[in-house]
Amino acid sequence: MEMNRQDQRLFFDGCDTVELAKKYGTPLYLVSLSSIYEKVKQLKSAFTDRYENTRIAYAAKAFLTKGMVRIIDELDLCLDVVSGGELDCALRAGFPPERIEFNGNNKLPWEIDLAVKSGVGRLIIDGFNELDGIIESAKKHHRTVPVLIRLTPGVSADSHDYIVTGKKDSKFGFPVDSPALYRTIEQAIESEYTDFLGFHFHIGSQLESNEVYLDSLDIVFELLKKLRKERGFVSKELNIGGGFGIRYTEEDDPKPFDYFFTPVMEKIDAFFKEEGMPRPEIVTEPGRSLIGEAGRTLYTVGSIKEIAGLRRYVMIDGGMNDNIRPALYQAKYHVVNASKYDQEPTELSTVSGKICESGDILAKDVLLAPTEPGDILAFYSTGAYGYSMASNYNKIPVPAVVLLYKGKDELMVKRQTLEELHRNDLIPEMISRL
Ligand SMILES: Cc1ncc(COP(=O)(O)O)c(C=O)c1O
Structure with a gap:
């Protein structure tokens, strides 16, 4: 401080x-604009400037106003929204829909329809019934919707229980061993209305250790190996969520962005090289660490x-x-x-x-x-x-x-x-x- x-x-x-x-x-x-600029600069230099084929999607839930949407647009970031209201705010402020990703558990039919109709860049499937709604809406609007599937890798982050989202017992996403996950993957690959790009996970918030990201990657890699072997599926995108900790009090010891990205990207690069697969686009979704x-x-x-x-x-x-x-x-x-x-x-x-x-x-x-x-x-x-x-x-x-x-x-x-x-x-x- x-x-x-x-x-x-x-x-x-x-x-x-x-x-x-x-x-x-x-x-x-x-809200200090200088501070936002500084944080985004730090994140870009640790991630998107350093590694090709990477993207940052600001998690709108942390702080969203029409002015903030404009700031995010001018900084050339993507935007992660979790409700029809956040999506509407972004669209009203003129944010390009193709740079919006739609997350969130239990998306409502009207929210899915608004997302599909407006042509958002990604819909991240969070639950079993969601894909049917996406396909129905895609048919109606004659679109092919780029989708990812949210996983709960089953690792427990060292944070408050209410902001831990990646453990198996969570309302978010699909556990990697659930039959519903495989049915959804199958359907997303098969449907002519979806372009299945890959997977998403978000382990939790205010994280101070990179280990949970690395452990989660091990679990996702196993799934990717299995899917290639069984289905010939090669993912085009992997979203590793946000959650990087910040300084609230003097007791906090937040780490710089490269503390997370250096080992994460090394591990990702090594895996795809070893497997002889092209590395997918890597996306991060920070909220609090930017604002x-x-x-x-x-x-x-x-x-x-x-x-x-x-x-x-x-x-x-x-x-x-x-x-x-x-x-x-x-x-x-x-x-x-x-x-x-x-x-x-x-x-x-x-x-x-x-x-x-x-x-x-x-x-x-x-x-x-x-x-x-x-x-x-x-x-x-x-x-x-x-x-x-x-x-x-x-x-x-x-x-x-x-x-x-x-x-x-x-x-x-x-x-x-x-x-x-x-x-x-x-x-x-x-x-x-x-
Ligand atoms: C899916 C998803 N992505 C990103 C975030 C942003 O987390 P943070 O603000 O801690 O970076 C959250 C927060 O809950 C989330 O649920």
Whole structure:
């Protein structure tokens, strides 16, 4: 965590965060364009610039707005979406459909139809019934749909259970030994409406070790060998998912991208060479590692409750509605008093939200500079799964998002108004008749 306490206030991408809080109000999500550029540059130099026939698909679920779609397009990345809503957002913002890949378990018929109709680049089959829906839609729209099949390689990543997705007991994908997998492969190869390209796996999120990727490859390689022997099938594509860990607090030790890609690509190259098969295109699907550290959230301190000998609660004007991760995954965050950035953090504090849930604690027992009502707190690394997981619980509007770039700031998403909050809320006529 960078700590430049010469400034009295916290600056982010050249902008004074306390001024931003005044200008736009709080809670406020900030997104640094410089940070996104830097992360994408690092990823490209560890992967796509270094290895031919490779692709990056940004995982939209981490953070998606129409502006973000434009950024991803300009950076020449592909886009991984997991719902009709994400797909619609991408299409509305003018993202080329052929660079979109559609993931997600239990895709709904209308979502499949929208994906097929708009000509998305890849549909990643996540469950047994999905392929029938794809074929039906492809017939209707006279298309041949490029498809991959998502595998759960059966390895367990060392991360929170809710963000581990590659183990056998998972709602995602096909276990490699399931009969349904072989039926789906067969159907995808046989159908004139699908172009079966290969396999996809995503092991989990916030991963700090490359071993799970390497172990997963062993399992996928066995499957590829079997399919070539039995079916003469040679894959054209292999998607290894995302999940690269980031720094949320000083305790985290995220690895650079080449820590993952160097051994992974060496292993892949060696396998295909040894088997005498052309290496398929390798795709990665990172979300948080591109956007997580590019985000910060600002809050204004309201009440402070000191329980003698027990705890000091510093209460803020947001909470689990704008950042569900601490409540959902016991996620930890680095937080500073942005108004008193030059002061030593000496006060043990528990930062709690304003939502009516005891679990609405954003940071437990953290050190803050002496904090008073009216101070602005800044949570670091909130760019991923913060805004995108926001809710209206307690009828609280979703905060605004502001994009920053080298001292400039511009609204990216407007703060939701009370009017908008209630817009779809109807009073059924039958109530007045009771
Ligand atoms: C299929 C798939 N790809 C990519 C990602 C992105 O993961 P991360 O944001 O940890 O990189 C996820 C996250 O859940 C996912 O499920």
